[in-house]
Amino acid sequence: MRQSDSLRRFVFERYPFRGQLVHLGPAWRAMMEHHDYPAEVRDSLGEAVAAATLLAATLKFQGRLSLQLRGAGPMRLMLVECSDGLAVRAVARFSGTPATLDLRELSGDGTLTVTVEGDDVSSRYQGVVPLTGERMSDCLREYFESSEQLPTRLWLRADAEQASGLLLQRLPVTSRPSSATESGTGGVSEEEIEDAWNRVQLVAGTVTGAELAELTDRELLRRLFAEDDVRMFESAPVFFRCSCSRERVATMLRSLGREEVESILAERGSVEVRCEFCSRSYRFDAVDAGAILTPAPEVSGGGVH
């Protein structure tokens, strides 16, 4: 049996290519537990979860990556965030009963935004592209082809039970892992590398949803890249973890303004905010609300983080 909720890195010994496999089972089901998404929205979101996790795992620094789809279609928002430590959360907003898996239709010709943020605010990168592909993997292919980043391809699948994905990335020859260089890649010509890159993409393109979902990492890599020398690394755990907190909700309420908060209090007696990602509920009665709206005398009152 394959490990659940895990991400596995691998490298091609002969070529400057690296890859990752991700599987989310229990974490994916926990993410969906409090949501009643139509299958099309759920599966699209699951593919985005697998994609965000794979891309976050390529980050070279502490921070997070988010994938966001926005449009005027039946699924007007899809947002997935994943940290470099592979804590992921996701949400979609939809209306009606979307009956297509085509992201362009689902989102109403929306846009895909990829944001990478380091914990030190200085490293922030954001790319926005129109949704030109049917599925998330197609849209990300366009995204990578139109950006200055490393050539990267993803294959994704999701259903009610799990979300899985495969990523392949071509590294610049100069920065290939030193261990791979030592194992003899020095003699491989640029042309050979190009041919091999085309070949591994074609082969990866034959992966079926069932194979991604059911085979162990070792079985899958053997099945796909039998003619290549592929080295697998230890797998890393993936988590569903929400970063919401009472303090963050209080900050959000402060930004709403006293008047708005007081009118909700007058109407309902308390303010209740439900986190869209994890469905946790935060309740503020009149006393709590008064405390967060009145600037606290001590310095700790304004903390956002």
Ligand SMILES: [Zn+2]
């Ligand atoms: Zn939450």
